[in-house]
Amino acid sequence: xQMRNIVIGVTALGMVGVASSAFAETWRxxxxxxxGSVQYGYAEEFKKMIEEKSNGDITVQLLPYGxxxxxxxxxxxxxxxxxxxxxxxxGFLGGTVPESQLMSLNFVMxxxxxxxxKILNSDxxxxxxxxxxxxxxxxxxxxxxxxEGYQVWTANQEIRTPExxxxxxxxxxxxxxxxxxxxxxxxxxxxxxxxxxxxxxxQGQAEGNIQPVFAHENMGFYEVQDYMIFADQSQFIxxxxxxxxxxxxxxxxxxxxxxxxxxxxxxxxHDIQTQFNSERLDIIKEKSDINVIYLNDEERAKFxxxxxxxxxxxxxxxxxxxxQSLDILLEEIDKAGAGNQGS
Ligand code: 6CS
Numbered sequence: 610x611q612m613r614n615i616v617i618g619v620t621a622l623g624m625v626g627v628a629s630s631a632f633a634e635t636w637r638x639x640x641x642x643x644x645g646s647v648q649y650g651y652a653e654e655f656k657k658m659i660e661e662k663s664n665g666d667i668t669v670q671l672l673p674y675g676x677x678x679x680x681x682x683x684x685x686x687x688x689x690x691x692x693x694x695x696x697x698x699x700g701f702l703g704g705t706v707p708e709s710q711l712m713s714l715n716f717v718m719x720x721x722x723x724x725x726x727k728i729l730n731s732d733x734x735x736x737x738x739x740x741x742x743x744x745x746x747x748x749x750x751x752x753x754x755x756x757e758g759y760q761v762w763t764a765n766q767e768i769r770t771p772e773x774x775x776x777x778x779x780x781x782x783x784x785x786x787x788x789x790x791x792x793x794x795x796x797x798x799x800x801x802x803x804x805x806x807x808x809x810x811x812q813g814q815a816e817g818n819i820q821p822v823f824a825h826e827n828m829g830f831y832e833v834q835d836y837m838i839f840a841d842q843s844q845f846i847x848x849x850x851x852x853x854x855x856x857x858x859x860x861x862x863x864x865x866x867x868x869x870x871x872x873x874x875x876x877x878x879h880d881i882q883t884q885f886n887s888e889r890l891d892i893i894k895e896k897s898d899i900n901v902i903y904l905n906d907e908e909r910a911k912f913x914x915x916x917x918x919x920x921x922x923x924x925x926x927x928x929x930x931x932x933q934s935l936d937i938l939l940e941e942i943d944k945a946g947a948g949n950q951g952s
Contacts, residue, residue: 635668636855639684639696641803641847643674645827647757648697648847650881651874658870667863672696675804681783689748691852697755699847700782708743708931710786711938712754712846714923715916719947722756723879725844728941729754730875739933750856753849753871755878758821758886760843763834765816767900769908771795771915779817780806789922793915803828810834821845823882826889831899840904842912 638656642648649671656669677684677693681701687693689705703710718725728734730753735741744751768774774796781787781798791798796817801809809815811833818830824845825831849871859867893899904912924932942948 637670637693639672639677639693641697647882647885651878662866688852694855695851697847698850700784703784708927713786715790715842716913724947725756726875726879733941737937739930748853750851750853752851755847757845758882760819760845762838763818765835768838777817780815790919823885823889826893831893836900838902
């Protein structure tokens with residue numbers, strides 16, 4: 610552990626004071642979500658661990674949704690230029706790192722959510738050259754991935770088949786791959802900012818929504834939708850990213866501390882999301898009369914079939930490096946015997 614350099618001085622008032630450590634530093638951690646979210650729960654735990662392990666030399670400052678600007682690109686820009694050291698980047702990150710849209714592919718990740726977390730945080734995938742270079746070329750470094758639970762559809766109508774989705778103005782995050790996916794299902798996807806989504810759903814500008822359960826509750830979206838449909842087509846996965854210069858400037862000891870903390874956070878992150886999603890579903894059922902539908906295997910298979918060609922769309926969008934990352938991911942899923950969703 611780094612030695613703390615505590616300077617004791619005498620203030621103008623003659624009192625003995627303790628100035629901050631010469632090594633004291635603050636890491637700003639930008640979140641795409643508000644308090645009460647999975648990202649916030651994860652970041653609180655990360656903060657606690659880093660501050661303890663560094664004996665207080667490092668303070669982690671949490672910056673929830675909205676505190677860093679009005680659009681997600683403001684958050685990603687801030688991480689790229691180093692004014693924020695680290696943060697989450699999910700569906701909207703596709704404009705900055707096209708390869709990151711890999712996380713949005715439907716029917717690819719293992720059914721087992723903990724297995725998904727382990728594979729995405731494994732050296733074989735996370736430290737692979739194509740995945741690292743995709744971010745490093747853009748002054749970022751991928752530090753890990755946080756699966757936040759299954760993406761659950763909501764609408765004001767029942768959805769069991771692709772026919773039910775025809776022309777539905779379902780809101781997707783700003784990501785070409787998601788637009789292609791939902792077009793393949795027959796929907797008419799539209800993009801709306803997270804913070805404007807509640808009123809867009811309320812006023813009918815958006816007819817459907819896709820979020821993990823905790824977010825439907827946390828943002829109140831369920832209040833303005835009649836049906837909640839579990840198709841298990843994909844998990845919401847956020848990439849944890851750092852500023853490249855900040856990361857390279859860490860001491861060996863700090864980098865090890867970050868590494869060991871992130872390793873521990875794989876299980877903890879899974880526990881947080883499992884707990885949040887299960888508790889919030891109970892709250893939604895308690896507070897509303899929303900109709901909850903679980904698609905059966907036969908119903909899911911139809912969506913799965915339509916999603917298949919979108920893997921090639923990803924490769925077309927993300928290029929050779931994207932293809933290599935997809936291949937590594939599929940190989941690791943195979944090796945773990947985890948099985949792709951729906952297979
Ligand atoms: O749908 C969105 O835009 C946001 N939803 C969640 C659960 N996290 C961040 C993301 O950008």
